[in-house]
Amino acid sequence: MQRLLEALILPPGSGLLLLLAALLALRAGWRRSARAGLVAALLLLYLPATHWGAAMLMQAAQGPAVAEQAGARAEAGAILLPGAGRAPTPAGSRYPARPSALAKERLLRTAQLARETGRPVVTSGGDLDGLGEPEAETLARELVQLGIPVRWREGRAANTRENAVRSAALLREAGIRRVWVVTQAWHMPRLRASFAGTGVEPVPVAIGRIPAIPPTPDNLLPNAGALRRSALALHELAGQAWYGLRYD
Template sequence: MDLASEWLAKETLRALFMPPGCLVLLLTIGLWRWQHPYGRRLAGLSTALLYLLSSPIMAGWLMTQVEAPPLPANAPLKQIDAIVCLGGGKRFSAFDQPRGETVNDETLARLRHAARLQRQTGKPLLVSGGSPAGGIAEAELMREILTREFNVPVQWIEAGSNDTRDNATMSAALLQPKHRHILLVSSAYHLSRARRAFEAAGFKVTLAPTDYASREPLNYLAFLPRASAFRTSSTALRELTGSLWYRFRQ
């Protein structure tokens, strides 16, 4: 199976077995078999899960299970050989952009953090991200923004990857053996899994997380369902299943 087909298969399974797809499936089966006790139980279970995953308090707890701790202020960054910034997605309908595509908000947050760290350390920077859904590779868009909007140079572009494992192996082909100790920049929820992938590819990794999920005050609003909380819960669950997928492939 080639990389594009593997990515499509993984995304299809994720859509079916991750929220909201799995909840829709459970509810559909429950309503279809409503006359049977297990049908009513499935419908009730899907409704309960929908509420729980839509509540900010549950979303916040799930994110605490996957987010990496922040980079310490006294981290020995002089020992770093290079900075690697991972892409987090892009927008196809970027009608306000000359090329019609641009990075999404998550990737932009990663780029901002990588730009600050590059100015702070002076270390060379690699951007990593392919185009599994077609169009312009994320890494190309990332380089454009870093150079044009942040005035930060990009030394390497890894534009062939479809997932985190590809990010690691293809970055290793560009950086190793000279640049083995890297400062890895990504969203906080993504870095625990990314670290395993990059260490398996032969890197020594220092994590530089950014874009932490918002933690709201604990009050009655934290128990009310919200679409934004459901998205946060889905992201955390996707990361947990992604970790299992990575371990299965090893």
């Protein structure tokens, strides 16, 4: 059900739904509503598919960088690496899964931070995709191969909120009340908010912040990569709204 709702809400599903509504309005004789719906549908289909539109949505999802800049100067007792999806390994591999491209970005920044600070690492993520091992184990194995020991492997989290809550429980048992959290800038607001009420303070270590860009002709051309970034941004904005209603 969640995937169905996302497919309908995120582009291009939302634009196609609005286009269908416009056609139904036209058939019913509501010409003014049909014209407005058609224009809105075309904008929903077009703007998120441009680099300019994707950058604007990412700006909204990321929020201001003030907390990240403050976090860069703060100290913490551990490092949290939350999962970001996986892919199955080729047939014959001794391991069932490998990190996604997004997870790899988080993993490499975590390894760098662990080398710089010497702080222990907690990986978090369950086996949501049914690949045979929790995502926490997949991430931990990759870190160990990079020479980074992993102290905690939280393998039951099913979403961002559980990444925070379950990891915080492990950290509190170890007497740690502040943790660096490593994730993309567009995911950071939701991850930070997920620590509300856990007794552990998240210190943001954001990666991949998307800058604002001008609406130049090149940035207004449709692009498949831009559409994917728009979908990520809209997913995060919807998640932020939902988490704000449910956990605040």
